[in-house]
Amino acid sequence: MAVLYQEFGGPLLRHVRKSTGNDLQWAEDVVQETIVRAWRNSARLQWEPSLIWAWLLTVARRIVIDGRRRKSVRPQEVEPPEVDMMSVPDGSERALSAMVVADALRSLSEEHREVIEQTYLRDRTISEAAEILGIPPGTVKSRLYYGIRALRELLRDKGVAG
Known part of the structure; x- marks a missing residue:
């Protein structure tokens, strides 16, 4: 050989x-x-x-x-990333965003805040929110439209939403 x-x-x-x-x-x-x-x-x-x-x-x-x-x-082999270079999600970004949104919600009028809470936060339909709040569905839709618009503007002013 x-x-x-x-x-x-x-x-x-x-x-x-x-x-x-x-x-x-x-x-x-x-x-x-x-x-x-x-x-x-x-x-x-x-x-x-x-x-x-x-x-x-x-x-x-x-x-x-x-x-x-x-x-x-076979998948291509790669080197594992260095432990000190890995980012670990800690939830602080999400918590901070939630605090900013909650603060902006408090700045809205009570009528706008109620319909947003009923529809988005409690996941209710327009009809269900109207029944709970004791107002017509059309009023819920109108308040929801203007409330979301005002919320977007408040968040944009705080530099959160684009």
Whole structure:
């Protein structure tokens, strides 16, 4: 096997590097695996140099093809991010936003705040909110429209909404 590697290792490595996209490490692995397979099949091989060379090229080509198939099926490996560089959600952004919205809601008129609370915060329909508040559905819709508009403006003034 040492003679086989000395005679064919260099030319086989040069050939395989072309088919591995000049990836030296992969090419060396392919050459090594090809020589191991030649050793395993030594009893069946014809030891004429041109036939050995053709056999080695065929085996190496198949190993490269199998490697490409494996790489296309497996997800690309990535390094895990450094722990000190990872951001950990702490909920402070959400809590701060909720506080700003609650403050803006308190700034609205009672009529606008009530319909927003009934429809958005308590997840009620226009009809349900109208029944609870004792006003017509059309009034709920109107107050909701103007209340949301006023809330947006208040939040825009506070730099929260665009």
